[in-house]
Amino acid sequence: MTSTPPLTPPNRFCNVAVVGAGYVGLPTAVTLASFGHTVTVAENDPTRLARLRAGQPAIQEPDLEPLLRRGIASSTLHFTPSARTAASDADVIFLCVPTPQDLDGSADLRFVQAVIADIAPVLRPGAIVVNKSTVPVGTAHRVADLINRRDVVVVSNPEFLREGSAISDSLHPERIVVGCDYAAPAYVVAGLFAATNAPVLITDTATSELIKYAANAFLATKLSYVNAIAGLCEATGADVGDLVTGLGLDSRIGAKFLNPGPGWGGSCLPKDTSALSVTARASGFEFPLLDAVIATNDAQFDRTASKVLSLLDPATPSRVAVWGLTFKAGTDDRRDSPALEIISRLQASHVTVTSYDPTVDASLAASDLAGITLFNDPYEAAEDADVVVVLTEWSEFARPDWDRLANVMRQKSFVDARNVTDPAQAAAAGFTYLSVGRREVLNPDFLTTTTRSKEEQA
Numbered sequence: 186m187t188s189t190p191p192l193t194p195p196n197r198f199c200n201v202a203v204v205g206a207g208y209v210g211l212p213t214a215v216t217l218a219s220f221g222h223t224v225t226v227a228e229n230d231p232t233r234l235a236r237l238r239a240g241q242p243a244i245q246e247p248d249l250e251p252l253l254r255r256g257i258a259s260s261t262l263h264f265t266p267s268a269r270t271a272a273s274d275a276d277v278i279f280l281c282v283p284t285p286q287d288l289d290g291s292a293d294l295r296f297v298q299a300v301i302a303d304i305a306p307v308l309r310p311g312a313i314v315v316n317k318s319t320v321p322v323g324t325a326h327r328v329a330d331l332i333n334r335r336d337v338v339v340v341s342n343p344e345f346l347r348e349g350s351a352i353s354d355s356l357h358p359e360r361i362v363v364g365c366d367y368a369a370p371a372y373v374v375a376g377l378f379a380a381t382n383a384p385v386l387i388t389d390t391a392t393s394e395l396i397k398y399a400a401n402a403f404l405a406t407k408l409s410y411v412n413a414i415a416g417l418c419e420a421t422g423a424d425v426g427d428l429v430t431g432l433g434l435d436s437r438i439g440a441k442f443l444n445p446g447p448g449w450g451g452s453c454l455p456k457d458t459s460a461l462s463v464t465a466r467a468s469g470f471e472f473p474l475l476d477a478v479i480a481t482n483d484a485q486f487d488r489t490a491s492k493v494l495s496l497l498d499p500a501t502p503s504r505v506a507v508w509g510l511t512f513k514a515g516t517d518d519r520r521d522s523p524a525l526e527i528i529s530r531l532q533a534s535h536v537t538v539t540s541y542d543p544t545v546d547a548s549l550a551a552s553d554l555a556g557i558t559l560f561n562d563p564y565e566a567a568e569d570a571d572v573v574v575v576l577t578e579w580s581e582f583a584r585p586d587w588d589r590l591a592n593v594m595r596q597k598s599f600v601d602a603r604n605v606t607d608p609a610q611a612a613a614a615g616f617t618y619l620s621v622g623r624r625e626v627l628n629p630d631f632l633t634t635t636t637r638s639k640e641e642q643a
Contacts, residue, residue: 199223200225201217201278202227202272202277203225203226203281204278204280205280205318206233206243206281207244207281209317210279215256216252218256219252220380221261222377224256226263228265229266234264240257245516247349268304272312273307273309274309277312278308280297281344282297297318297328301314301331312336313370313373319397321394325340325365341362342363343397344397349514349516358378358383361386362386362393362397363375364388366389368387398457398461402458405482406478408446408449411425411443413485414429416488418622418623424622424624425604426622429445448489448527450512450522459479486526492600496598497536502535504536504538504539505539506538506567508582509524509575510525510540510545513577525553527576538557540560542577563585568593569594570593572598575602582603583605590614598617600619601620602621606620608623
């Protein structure tokens with residue numbers, strides 16, 4: 186294992202192919218193009234491809250469109266429907282294809298395998314194939330076996346992008362991790378990102394592949410832990426807001442990923458924790474901690490749905506308005522969204538669900554939103570609702586017009602599963618209000634040290 190300081194750029198700019206223009210591939214491509222490399226992106230979806238060639242990203246991501254348009258204008262960024270075409274002239278080929286969860290919980294590598302079968306015959310001698318997608322331990326060796334060429338090297342370079350800040354994370358990464366059995370190709374791949382001045386870790390492929398899973402599993406652990414602690418706060422009368430402030434001030438713990446909520450989801454944490462659990466079992470290693478993390482998250486979905494149901498009369502038809510459908514704010518991604526998990530539980534209890542999300546056009550049908558009546562305005566979604574529940578932390582939900590909401594709802598009940606609204610304002614408007622682990626009514630004379638201003642403390 187070798188840890189290195191930030192690397193100098195390669196002695197020439199590289200021809201790079203990126204296969205897949207999704208939440209990983211497109212930010213990677215536009216970033217590398219902004220560094221001066223010539224990048225060809227392969228995207229086989231005709232609609233997405235047409236939009237990309239017109240400078241319109243097919244995903245919602247802050248600051249993505251300007252970099253996309255700049256790359257096209259400077260001729261450092263190109264698009265093609267063919268992975269084979271993109272790879273045939275490339276020095277480095279990044280695989281950024283989906284690795285969804287298979288039926289047994291493992292990572293499904295069929296998209297990776299299909300791309301390799303397509304491009305292997307046309308790769309240039311000396312080409313470097315990079316696994317950028319999150320893949321199980323041993324995948325680099327499996328890909329090398331599939332390519333079956335001595336003049337091509339396979340490298341692992343896991344991504345650590347957060348949806349909603351993927352461009353910032355690409356331009357200013359906290360670390361670059363490269364795994365390879367040979368030093369020279371590893372340094373070539375690391376050198377592509379030299380402009381970021383990020384610290385670089387060069388290691389073997391197995392360790393590199395496991396780092397990504399270990400990181401996501403640890404983040405999931407923090408989230409499950411704080412959600413469990415929030416439940417304990419509700420049981421004991423403690424306040425989770427002050428509690429996590431106290432935890433976060435400990436430098437050994439840190440404040441990030443300590444926000445309680447309806448449960449965690451998205452395109453990474455559910456499938457990666459599941460895949461890591463499968464890897465552990467296949468390796469003969471017992472990992473009860475990880476299994477408990479996953480089970481605790483499932484219980485949080487149940488707990489959130491139960492809060493909503495507790496405000497409804499089971500003897501009469503009920504209507505719940507859900508604010509937010511994406512798995513978090515700042516993205517249009519609904520894959521494994523906690524909102525959809527909770528909605529499915531409400532629907533199983535025969536609750537009618539309406540919804541508003543700023544990324545969802547109510548006029549467009551979506552298979553994952555079947556049975557949900559969609560609106561393009563949050564107050565229209567709340568009309569005649571018995572309960573409004575916030576399931577995504579969009580900023581526009583933080584300060585609702587409580588009086589307007591009270592006027593359109595059938596019953597004034599509100600569940601804030603993201604702790605973004607003010608309990609006092611809700612109470613003043615006459616709402617029955619529930620959140621996650623917070624003391625909903627505090628003595629106005631009670632202020633903790635952490636909530637007093639510096640002037641007051643002085």
